[in-house]
Amino acid sequence: MGDKMDLAVDVVALKGTYEQVGFKQGQDWKRDERIEFTQEMTKHCDVNETKSRLMEYMPFLLEELKGVAAGLGMKEDMAIRMFSGFDVTFPQMGCTAFASETFYVRNYDFSPELYDARFVFCNPDDGYASVGFSQQMIGRLDGMNEKGLIVGLHLVNERHHRTGFLGTTIVRMILDQCATIQDAVHLLQNIPHGYCYNYSIMDRSGESVVIEASPNHQVVRSQNQVMCTNHFEMDVLRENNRPEISQSKTRLNHLEHLPKQKLTPLLAYQLFNEEESPFFFKDYQEYFGTMHTVVYDPMNLSVTVGIGGDCEPFEFSLKGWVVGDIELPNVINGVFDFSR
Template sequence: MEKYEDLVVKIIQLNGDLYDAGIQQSHEQLVSDHIAQQELLLALTASCNAQHAQTILQHVCPNLLQEIKGLAFGLQQPLDTIVQMYSGYNMSFPEMGCTSLVHDGQYVRNYDFSPSLYDARLVFSKPLEGYASVGFSQQIIGRLDGMNEKGLVVGLHFVNNEWQGEGFLASTIVRILLEQCGNIEEAVAQLHRLPHRYCYNFSMTDSSGKVVVVEATPTEQVIDSNQPCICTNHFESQQLKRKNRASINNSIQRKRFIRDNVNDTCTTKSLYHLFNNGDSPLFVKQYNEYFGTLHTVIYSPTNLEVVVGIGQNCEPFTFSLQQFIEGNFILPTTIQGKILQTI
């Protein structure tokens, strides 16, 4: 018989100066996790040139550098060490999976990875400079997926880590896009300017209803604006197919399943359950192989609502980014669900 364990996700609220936000996160959330993960994170980031990473961040997104400086102060660690561990620059990272769909203006997504390297934090942020946003964090400052106050939604999809260059993990890139870009056109332009570490797909939509998948490698990007917008973990363009992993059968099968099971009659509720059902082909359970579904999320750019499920068969939680921005929403401190027990 399968055994399950609780997966608890913290709800984080950040307002104002991002240096102060870094300090807040170090004090309230991160000290024990930082100590437990420090050896692993330093090993994964051994090739990071912290000084070079700071120079790039100062140029492309000084807000993130300020948050890292706050983390360093709060954790009482050298800035170079915290930049190395949390900037995502030249970091090694295990393979992961993700499935997303944009349907009738809503962005639906499952994120698949291991709970051992999952931040388990849903972050609502309203910085002094840059757009307010909500999204799931990775490496504290990064975002796995998210939506900003302009209705831009972005999610990452791992493709391959064998083709690599000098640059940032996709989670850092998603954070930069959410903070700086108000629509798809701005996000695509910014993607071209940022240095990429590995091969990823970036799936996006915005309040206009436009959709796009950007297939990105360290040296080139290909834009696909075909609908329906379904994105998994492989490149489809003739230009980049050669950079896929050797086996992409599961990624192809998930994409095919969505094509065969989604139609115009699907509602928000039915889409959520299609993704969050533990028996669905879209919900995977290989947690010990870094390939288990951790959260299901629906971002709605037109009304800035977020529907979230943690683990499988979870009764969804609904939040309003707009109400958070206006200060009219009392957020819980945690939400939780169940995943297959890991060893």
Template sequence: MRSYEELIVEVINVRGSYYQIGLQQSKELLSTSHPIQNESLNFINVQMAKQLLQFHSPSLLQEMEGLAVGLAQTLDSVIDIYSGYNITFPEMGCTSFVLDGNYIRNYDFSPTLYDARLVFSNPMNGYASVGFSQQIIGRLDGMNECGLVVGLHFVNNEYHGEGFIAPTIVRILLEQCKNIEEALKLITELPHGYCYNYSMTDQSGQSLVVEASPQKQELRYENPLICTNHFQATSMKEKNKKNIQGSVNRKHFINNLIEKNLTTIAAYRHFNNGNSPLFFKHYEEYFGTLHTIVYSPKLLEVIVGIGEDAEPITISFKDYLNEALTLPKRLKGWIDLNYKDGME
């Protein structure tokens, strides 16, 4: 028996200084159903997190200052909850494919821990970007005004160190880097808390994967690019989960699509079709597809679908930058929460 539930994603538009953006997001949190924590839960070294943010991303620290004031919380509490420093995060699945310069991606997780926010951000002292948020501050994937696209792919949380989770790292890269070269330099300087792949492309058309652990990072240039949830570099394979067959299968399926000379919309439908090997419905196990997104760096536009078999919606990020676009307030789709089958 199938029981579909509507999934609603809020479209957020924030502009101004980072402090003002923090204030704007606090008002949003207070007026919606997003859970707001009122005390520290992670018991991290807040002073170390603050020092690292001040060094690597003072703008995000300013945003959290605004968030703290708007939520009537201490800055230490907001850093503890939202910074992504030294916290654990459940396993998730993500599949990305860079085809003819377009970055196509599925994000697989649980709706109960999903921000359900597509954020358009235009800060005074950073690159404007569009992307899906996680823990408000972080980004699961995104594209900035220069055409840099970055997405995260969980690999393993067994091997961990002192550092940030991937959504915070993706956000920092989008805010500060105009292309892959700058992103590669910065990502090696940031402290990584866990094992993730980072898939990237930019307006040049080149694409690559950064296989990142707390100890080191390895680069894998691919064109076309296919990225799932396992490391491929010989020096990194030991950090994979024991069972990576599902991740390998997704990569093989996309590899077979390359020969079909797909259009961008055809590729989108292969990702978003509810019967596709790339679309998952294991929401209770944190492995259900929540959104499909296409980022087009050269056109500076996004094509997005929420949930299963969603009619794609195209939004011009270029028009947003030119203040010539009225953004939709929300995007809607459907997910099957009662789907029962073996995990892939």
């Protein structure tokens, strides 16, 4: 593989009915080499139960998956099993997020082998427009919608598992259906969770919270400025943490110094994206290398993105895209350094 790897992240624009959105994604899907891996991850999924749960909580995604199946030339049941995010096994990942009163910044840590490499602008007819990084096609790792609601996921423990939805599908639900933190909290407390995740959330009012969510409990942790990594802090949920959380705690300790620095969005991007930063990692072969840095601005509906480390930021406007004032590039390029 060498010490460095180039990666082009596709910039995807989706508009129309949910079925049309799904069909375009199915047609354009380029990650054929991951089909077998995805099938293995989802082999225990009960399609009938998945359909029932989707109809109960997110029927719009069932329509999207119908379109995905048609676009891929795949049976609908197979597309539902592979891309719904219901009853899925998943390797561990890491994420670090900080939210001030005016912006939200985050690094997502994983592996290029399993990364969708898709930055998606989506404006469905019956849901809120949003922008964010996809996972398993229809899911989102993080994102911001037209109401200025921002959400990112942080996997806490992949070993505590129950039949339920993957965090990436839940993030997508929030972006499409929720306008405020209160909406998001209500949704998170009323759906079946498959794993233990933190959800860091901010809305246009400047309010921010962390929702600590296990399959059994969901607890709201309010903070003036969100600082979130990959472990639970609330007493009722700490037993769900991984046995070793020292690295997650170390990152959290570094975050606690940020409020004193009076960061601007650009300074926050630079701090998180620098390869020497305490928030940046190169453990790509252990599923813990920084894939992207992103800053969301809920007031301006702008987003700043970097793929890999030490890269010039790419800037986008969700509002500008929705009203048709801007054209999107086809890709965002980045470089990953595998040396340590």
